[in-house]
Amino acid sequence: RKEVEQDPGPFNVPEGATVAFNCTYSNSASQSFFWYRQDCRKEPKLLMSVYSSGNEDGRFTAQLNRASQYISLLIRDSKLSDSATYLCVVKENTGFQKLVFGTGTRLLVSP
Amino acid sequence: EAQVTQNPRYLITVTGKKLTVTCSQNMNHEYMSWYRQDPGLGLRQIYYSMNVEVTDKGDVPEGYKVSRKEKRNFPLILESPSPNQTSLYFCASRLAGGLTDTQYFGPGTRLTVL
Numbered sequence: 001r002k003e004v005e006q007d008p009g010p011f012n013v014p015e016g017a018t019v020a021f022n023c024t025y026s027n028s029a030s031q032s033f034f035w036y037r038q039d040c041r042k043e044p045k046l047l048m049s050v051y052s053s054g055n056e057d058g059r060f061t062a063q064l065n066r067a068s069q070y071i072s073l074l075i076r077d078s079k080l081s082d083s084a085t086y087l088c089v090v091k092e093n094t095g096f097q098k099l100v101f102g103t104g105t106r107l108l109v110s111p
Numbered sequence: 112e113a114q115v116t117q118n119p120r121y122l123i124t125v126t127g128k129k130l131t132v133t134c135s136q137n138m139n140h141e142y143m144s145w146y147r148q149d150p151g152l153g154l155r156q157i158y159y160s161m162n163v164e165v166t167d168k169g170d171v172p173e174g175y176k177v178s179r180k181e182k183r184n185f186p187l188i189l190e191s192p193s194p195n196q197t198s199l200y201f202c203a204s205r206l207a208g209g210l211t212d213t214q215y216f217g218p219g220t221r222l223t224v225l
Binding site for chain 2: 008041042043044045046087095096098099101102103104
């Protein structure tokens with residue numbers, strides 16, 4: 001089983017739609033979780049951290065379910081500029097606190 | 112401007128010709144890593160460093176070397192490149208510790224080994 005699993009998509013949605021991605025992780029000792037955004041063949045960039053209580057940043061909402069070991073990202077009112085690959089990232093609870101990346105979920109927002 | 116730089120950005124080379132990809136960060140970060148990204152496999156860590164002169168293998172270290180003689184620099188060395196090392200490479204850095212620290216990536220190096 002992969003350490004971090006995501007549906008690769010693509011998710012094709014029209015502008016204005018609401019779309020949700022899920023991600024599951026295997027290491028129950030993991031403590032920190034993130035969503036990164038990667039535009040086509042460019043470097044990943046932090047979109048948001050995921051807190052136990054859930055957190056919201058504008059149109060983006062991230063939630064963590066520790067019992068089921070999954071993380072979600074909800075995007076409301078999708079924009080064309082949201083088209084990208086969204087990477088689920090889990091930080092291991094070890095000395096280096098290695099970041100483990102999912103393979104990403106591709107989102108395509110169309111007019 | 113806080114950033115991670117990599118050079119070269121694009122490189123086409125031949126099997127067996129040693130090459131070095133440089134990486135530098137100006138944020139005084141302790142932790143640095145090298146990743147390769149391949150379709151369907153995502154980002155895989157090659158090597159990482161927790162500080163000067165402290166390096167360790169990641170998930171896919173075979174065929175690569177690194178060094179960390181200065182805090183800001185973390186070059187990736189391919190002593191004898193092979194076609195299966197054709198990939199997109201990213202260098203990254205972050206502060207040590209903390210639950211919410213951001214990892215910053217360089218712009219990537221697209222390497223083709225013929």
